[in-house]
Amino acid sequence: IVDRWYRSFELDDTNLGGNLEDVKVEMLDAINREIGRASAGQGDTENQEAPVRRLPFLTWNTFSRIAAIFLLGTACAIFFYKRAIYPARTEVSSAVSDDMNDDKATAAEAPSTLYLSDGTVVWLKEGSRLEYPEVFQGKTREVTLTGEAFFDVSKNPGKPFVIHSANFTTRVLGTTFNIKAYGNEDSGEVVVVTGRVVVAVNEPSPGKAREVVLHPNEKAVYSKKNNSLMETAAAESEKKIASGKDRLLFDETSLEDIITVLNATYGVNISVSGETMKRCIVTADLSRETLDADIEILSKAVNATYEIAGKDIILRGNGCGQ
Numbered sequence: 556i557v558d559r560w561y562r563s564f565e566l567d568d569t570n571l572g573g574n575l576e577d578v579k580v581e582m583l584d585a586i587n588r589e590i591g592r593a594s595a596g597q598g599d600t601e602n603q604e605a606p607v608r609r610l611p612f613l614t615w616n617t618f619s620r621i622a623a624i625f626l627l628g629t630a631c632a633i634f635f636y637k638r639a640i641y642p643a644r645t646e647v648s649s650a651v652s653d654d655m656n657d658d659k660a661t662a663a664e665a666p667s668t669l670y671l672s673d674g675t676v677v678w679l680k681e682g683s684r685l686e687y688p689e690v691f692q693g694k695t696r697e698v699t700l701t702g703e704a705f706f707d708v709s710k711n712p713g714k715p716f717v718i719h720s721a722n723f724t725t726r727v728l729g730t731t732f733n734i735k736a737y738g739n740e741d742s743g744e745v746v747v748v749t750g751r752v753v754v755a756v757n758e759p760s761p762g763k764a765r766e767v768v769l770h771p772n773e774k775a776v777y778s779k780k781n782n783s784l785m786e787t788a789a790a791e792s793e794k795k796i797a798s799g800k801d802r803l804l805f806d807e808t809s810l811e812d813i814i815t816v817l818n819a820t821y822g823v824n825i826s827v828s829g830e831t832m833k834r835c836i837v838t839a840d841l842s843r844e845t846l847d848a849d850i851e852i853l854s855k856a857v858n859a860t861y862e863i864a865g866k867d868i869i870l871r872g873n874g875c876g877q
Contacts, residue, residue: 660686670812671698674709674819675716703735708750709819723777723784726753732769736777743777745769746789756784803841803849810835810857810874821846825868832857832874 661669662684669677672690679685683702691697691714699719708716710729718725720736722743730750736743745754747769754775755766760782767775767786774789803820805813811833814825823846827833835857841849850868854861859872 658686658688660684668806668808670808670815671696671709672815673711673714673716674815676707676816678705680704700734700736702737703733705731705733707731722757722779722782724755724757726755727751741779743779744774746774746793747771754784756782758782803844805837805839805841807836807838809833810837810853813837813839813841813853817841817846817849823866823868825850825870827859827874828869828871829874832859832870832872835875 661667661679664681666681667679669679669685669687671677671687673696675696677685677698680703683700683704685701685704686699688697694714696711696714696716697719698717701721706716706718706727708727708729708731712728716727716729718734720734720743721738723736725732725734725745727750730752731748732750732752733746733748734743735745745752749771752769753766754769754777756777759765767784769775769786772789774787774793776785776787777783778785803816810827814827814833817823818825837853837856839852839856841852844852847863850861850863850870853859854870854872857870857872857874859870859874861868861870
């Protein structure tokens with residue numbers, strides 16, 4: 556927590572409005588002036604309290620130094636908080652918005668990882684936007700993408716996953732693939748890594764292919780000029796880029812989201828004994844571990860014990876190191 560707080564400042568002379576050393580000197584001078592006024596009896600006399608008995612070893616000079624250190628620390632904290640924390644919080648909160656229907660829209664100012672309610676993981680590229688519901692309802696799982704994202708869709712044959720974009724729609728049951736669909740570009744594409752994907756033009760032109768079915772290592776290229784799709788083999792570099800995403804690498808992720816991904820990955824049912832534990836934040840690379848190792852790592856991270864009975868796994872504890 557302290558590391559994240561420290562890194563969030565990113566202070567330099569430009570965002571302090573002047574030289575950092577000059578700011579420090581100015582703050583210390585102001586504190587010393589106030590201490591000088593107090594020692595000369597120029598402070599607020601109206602609300603003065605009865606004299607406090609001094610300990611023999613605590614001279615006024617010693618006390619003033621202690622007070623200066625304390626006040627300087629407090630002043631620095633307030634100053635840096637206003638300068639650094641407020642803008643950072645505003646920027647982050649503007650990236651995610653909820654409407655009255657509990658739908659979410661995430662616009663990524665930097666590459667982001669999203670964990671959807673069904674266990675699907677989405678790596679959203681910088682400058683891209685994904686609209687998705689809080690919980691998928693009905694017979695399909697539908698989202699809307701503007702930009703580029705890599706999807707690792709949780710398998711559910713009875714509930715297809717549909718990605719709407721400006722010019723074409725992608726429909727899957729459970730697979731991994733990359734979509735590039737920027738609305739202002741003349742082309743778009745879908746590269747499939749695993750599984751099978753159906754890509755269809757939203758408003759097909761007469762005589763043009765309405766849809767193509769893609770298998771692993773294949774891609775569909777959409778041409779806005781011809782309003783058509785072309786199926787082709789994915790280049791080795793494209794496959795490498797698409798498959799380079801790792802769904803089990805978590806950075807400051809809630810335990811609840813991690814459990815959702817593990818359940819979908821391994822086909823198990825991991826649960827926790829209390830709601831508090833779900834909110835624990837964990838950073839962990841589980842991509843090279845077995846399920847047993849993953850559970851061991853998570854239990855130590857949140858100071859919990861665990862029980863395994865077949866596919867049912869339960870974590871017990873107060874959560875977050877308590």
